[in-house]
Amino acid sequence: MGNRIRKLYVSILVLLATLMIPVVVIAAGKEIIILHTNDIHCGVTDNLGIDKVSQYKKDLKKQGHPVALVDAGDAIQGAPLGKLSTGESIIKIMNAVGYDFVIPGNHEFDYGMARFLQLASRQKCGYYSCNFVDVKTRKPILKPYKILNLGGKKIGFVGVTTPETLITSTPVYFQDKDGKFIYGFCEDQTGEKVYQAVQRAVNNVRKEGADYVFLVGHLGTESSIPHWSSGAVAANTYNIDAIIDGHSHEQYIPPHKIINKAGKTVLVAQTGTKLQSLGQMVIKEDGTITSELVKGLKAADPKVTKLVAKENKRFEKILNQPVGEAFVELTANDPKTGKRLVRNGETNLGDFVADTYRSVLDTDISMVNGGSVRNTIKKGVFTYNNLLEAFPFGNMCTVIEATGQQIADALEVGVSEYPGEHGAFMQVSGMTYAIDPKVPSGLILDAKGNFAGVKGERRVKDIRINGKPIDLNAKYTVGGTTYVLKDGGNGLVMFKQCKLLKDGIMTDVDAIMEYVQNHLNAKVKEGYENPYGAGRITIK
Numbered sequence: 001m002g003n004r005i006r007k008l009y010v011s012i013l014v015l016l017a018t019l020m021i022p023v024v025v026i027a028a029g030k031e032i033i034i035l036h037t038n039d040i041h042c043g044v045t046d047n048l049g050i051d052k053v054s055q056y057k058k059d060l061k062k063q064g065h066p067v068a069l070v071d072a073g074d075a076i077q078g079a080p081l082g083k084l085s086t087g088e089s090i091i092k093i094m095n096a097v098g099y100d101f102v103i104p105g106n107h108e109f110d111y112g113m114a115r116f117l118q119l120a121s122r123q124k125c126g127y128y129s130c131n132f133v134d135v136k137t138r139k140p141i142l143k144p145y146k147i148l149n150l151g152g153k154k155i156g157f158v159g160v161t162t163p164e165t166l167i168t169s170t171p172v173y174f175q176d177k178d179g180k181f182i183y184g185f186c187e188d189q190t191g192e193k194v195y196q197a198v199q200r201a202v203n204n205v206r207k208e209g210a211d212y213v214f215l216v217g218h219l220g221t222e223s224s225i226p227h228w229s230s231g232a233v234a235a236n237t238y239n240i241d242a243i244i245d246g247h248s249h250e251q252y253i254p255p256h257k258i259i260n261k262a263g264k265t266v267l268v269a270q271t272g273t274k275l276q277s278l279g280q281m282v283i284k285e286d287g288t289i290t291s292e293l294v295k296g297l298k299a300a301d302p303k304v305t306k307l308v309a310k311e312n313k314r315f316e317k318i319l320n321q322p323v324g325e326a327f328v329e330l331t332a333n334d335p336k337t338g339k340r341l342v343r344n345g346e347t348n349l350g351d352f353v354a355d356t357y358r359s360v361l362d363t364d365i366s367m368v369n370g371g372s373v374r375n376t377i378k379k380g381v382f383t384y385n386n387l388l389e390a391f392p393f394g395n396m397c398t399v400i401e402a403t404g405q406q407i408a409d410a411l412e413v414g415v416s417e418y419p420g421e422h423g424a425f426m427q428v429s430g431m432t433y434a435i436d437p438k439v440p441s442g443l444i445l446d447a448k449g450n451f452a453g454v455k456g457e458r459r460v461k462d463i464r465i466n467g468k469p470i471d472l473n474a475k476y477t478v479g480g481t482t483y484v485l486k487d488g489g490n491g492l493v494m495f496k497q498c499k500l501l502k503d504g505i506m507t508d509v510d511a512i513m514e515y516v517q518n519h520l521n522a523k524v525k526e527g528y529e530n531p532y533g534a535g536r537i538t539i540k
Contacts, residue, residue: 030064032151034214036269036279037071038246039105041078041374042392043274044093044308048294051308053278054097054301056294066151069098072246072270073105073161073218076119078374080319080388081312086111087119089311095124096307101146103128103159105218105246109169110393113183128159128216130201131186131194141183144201147210153283156210158201158240160217162228162247163187163194167449167491168371168423170483181448189447191227195236202239212241212283220248220270222420225449234258234266242267242281242289249273254291267291319385324516327525330377332390335531343370343421346533349377349390350427352524353508356515358429361399361479361502365430365465367410369484369492371423372508387509395481396504397511402485402495404463404472407431409494410484411460413451416441418459424490428536431470434461436540450491461540477501481508 035057044050053069060067075094076087087108094102104127109116120127120142130144145158163185166174174183186193198215205213215237219230226232230245238261245252251272257265269291271279277293284290330349334341341347350368357366375390414425415435442455463470482504483489488496506514516522527534 030066030151031285032066032153032155032283033060033068034155034244034279034281034283035060035067035069036216036244036271036281037069037075037275038073038218038244038271038279039249039273040071040075040090041107041274042076042082042090043079044081044090045312046274048275048278048297049300050093050097050275051300051302051304052297053275054304055299056278056297057098058301059299066153068100068148068150068155068157070101070157070214070216070244071099071103072216072244073103074107074246075102075105077107077110078274078392080315080385080392083388083392083394084315084318085311086115088122089314091119091122092311093304093308095122096304097301099123099125100148101125101128101157101159101216103216103218104132104142104161106162106165106168109165109173112170113173128157129161130158131160131163131197133184133186133197135182135184144197145205147205147208151283153211154209155283156202156205156208156213158198158205158213158215160194160198160215160219160233161185162217162219162224164225164228164247164449167489171488187448189227189445191232191236194228195233198233198240199237202237206239212289213239214281215240215243217243218246220245220250222248222250224248225445230268230270231258234260234268236261238262238264240266242269242291244279244281245270251277251293254293256291269293319383319388321384322381323384323387323513324520324522324524325381326377326379327523328529329379329531330524330528331531332373332376340421342373342427343423343425344418345425346427346535346537348528348531348533349373351429351533351536352528353391353512354427354429355527356512357397357479359519360511360515361397361505363399363430363477363479365407365428365476366479367407367484368427368480369414369423369490370421370425370427371490372481372483373427384509384513387512391508391512393483393508395483395508397502397506397508398480398482398485398500398504399502400478400485400495400498400500401475402478402498404465404470404474404476406494406498407476407478408458408460408463408470408472409451409454410492411463412441412454412458413443413490413492415459416443422490424484424492431463431465432536432538433463434538434540435459436461438540445491448491450488450493
């Protein structure tokens with residue numbers, strides 16, 4: 001009887017050992033998952049929530065999946081938490097979540113180059129970009145790529161940052177004290193230098209034995225300069241398996257594919273903004289790659305939840321300070337569709353901030369680039385936090401003396417993409433103008449994307465200043481921000497040689513607070529009832 005039991009016991013052990021073999025094989029052969037985010041813009045509690053992204057990654061790893069989490073730029077700027085900590089709070093949170101690969105978007109530089117390099121040293125996984133270079137040596141400032149071992153495979157990640165950064169972040173951050181560019185992004189008027197930088201990095205990753213290569217780019221498609229878009233980079237390179245994109249705040253409907261230089265299809269993914277969705281690319285056991293947008297996360301990582309609450313609490317008192325009361329909603333969006341309008345049409349929030357600058361700075365006119373307006377101010381009492389959410393850049397207010405021609409040129413840049421969006425689309429005060437969309441844009445840009453002239457008929461018509469036709473040879477006082485009027489932001493370099501009358505006298509939010517409390521008696525109502533503005537911008 002004892003022998004029978006022993007034999008049965010041995011048989012059971014053998015059976016169990018046999019059964020365990022496929023279990024081990026399945027675990028080792030689990031699909032490799034690449035999770036990705038882009039354009040979080042400090043929205044760590046928005047939509048999905050960064051704590052749920054963190055838990056989702058942990059849950060996948062518990063299931064046996066090899067997992068990497070990457071970000072395609074513009075994470076540390078865009079809301080009060082980033083601005084008041086100059087990016088540090090977001091870096092802490094990203095480190096706690098466990099990002100494996102991160103690239104700088106154009107807005108990673110908004111706190112200045114010295115601050116970016118300081119934050120980059122604190123980002124545990126590092127920042128990567130193959131085309132962010134020292135202009136003199138042409139050597140990359142950051143490491144171009146990283147290889148991760150996942151599921152027995154070498155997965156290469158290459159970073160690339162849009163050259164538009166030179167005009168969509170503050171240009172002087174990339175210059176020396178004499179205004180000469182010392183940092184660049186392989187910019188030219190064809191895109192060829194970017195393609196070469198990307199291909200060189202991809203080739204090196206392949207030489208180091210990468211089985212798969214993912215390009216993580218802050219490039220975009222919609223309203224991006226075409227030859228620097230993700231589609232253009234994909235079409236002019238090869239040996240890239242998939243592209244994780246950012247910059248244009250789009251949600252690409254999977255599968256979004258581009259034909260590359262070798263005639264093969266490349267998967268391209270982007271998740272929107274502020275964690276509207278989480279990207280998930282899966283490398284299947286047969287080598288194919290799929291893409292999807294994850295939107296239904298429920299469980300949250302308690303450690304990350306606690307950290308986010310702690311970082312927010314640091315600034316709670318100042319952020320909750322009431323500023324005034326809005327009797328109407330001041331919107332950056334089209335109330336009919338909910339889509340962003342401030343970059344291609346007039347809104348009452350655009351009118352409001354333009355009126356702020358003209359009134360507080362005491363100028364003939366004011367101009368506000370739509371790209372600087374980031375959120376709607378809802379009806380009711382609004383706080384300092386609400387203003388920082390709408391105007392997160394901390395732009396400084398400035399007054400210049402400009403000619404009518406320079407003003408007209410700036411308006412022409414702003415409407416060049418109409419009916420598409422442009423960050424330089426101008427909301428105005430003290431002036432009106434019309435747009436003729438039937439006229440093709442004749443805008444000429446230089447290699448860096450800066451204004452270089454207009455060829456042929458202009459799209460902007462009937463410019464009036466205080467009701468009178470603009471005099472192209474006359475000089476006017478113009479209020480706005482240093483980003484537009486002094487630093488050449490959005491490529492508006494026509495103002496760089498203008499006489500500077502007031503330089504950086506207060507932040508945009510401080511100016512708004514003064515306007516609301518000292519000029520409007522803390523009540524915003526008359527003149528802003530129409531969400532589409534007061535008719536300062538018309539379409540022919």
